[in-house]
């Protein structure tokens with residue numbers, strides 16, 4: 001095989017490569033437990049690859065103040081805490097207090113001090129407007145996909161210059177890329193991605209990790 005063929009993305013099995021990439025960083029025991037609880041509650045959690053990306057990005061930024069929309073049982077929160085500075089605070093919003101109770105257990109299991117955890121039970125679109133302008137290093141979006149356009153608008157306001165918008169499910173089960181697909185979720189996710197592109201406020205990359213992770217830095 002010549003060097004060009006060896007480096008071609010078409011060489012070998014793409015599904016096997018993606019599975020390899022997803023499992024590249026080992027998952028912690030508290031994260032495994034939180035993932036199992038999520039399954040029991042019928043909730044989806046971020047994949048191992050997305051978790052690794054969240055930790056990497058928050059660590060690169062030395063993130064101190066992070067907003068999460070969609071706490072779930074804490075799989076993504078654990079990944080964010082793993083990258084944040086030692087006294088960083090995660091503000092995480094979820095409409096279901098049962099999910100947040102499971103997340104609190106996961107954070108306790110991982111020995112995250114309670115002063116670093118700010119869990120807010122409520123509808124994201126009621127809570128987000130109460131958070132301060134330009135005060136956050138990262139906004140991670142994993143709540144109601146039908147509200148993604150509004151979440152992007154809130155992130156524009158909440159992020160400091162140089163802060164990161166991380167939007168999960170950016171490829172929504174492979175349906176966002178299919179422009180003929182007009183299901184509600186992919187339609188709204190597509191609109192949210194276009195809002196980021198058209199705002200002129202972000203420099204973005206769409207990573208094909210997990211179900212798709214939009215990474216956009218606030219200019």
Ligand SMILES: C[S@@+](CC[C@H](N)C(=O)[O-])C[C@H]1O[C@@H](n2cnc3c(N)ncnc32)[C@H](O)[C@@H]1O
Pocket residue numbers: 043044045046069070071072073074075076077093094095096099122123124125142143144147
């Ligand atoms: C996919 S789960 C989040 C999973 C979590 N990020 C993780 O990986 O561990 C989505 C969560 O968003 C919450 N949610 C859905 N709609 C919401 C809304 N409008 N406001 C706040 N939370 C919402 C759900 O209760 C659920 O816990």
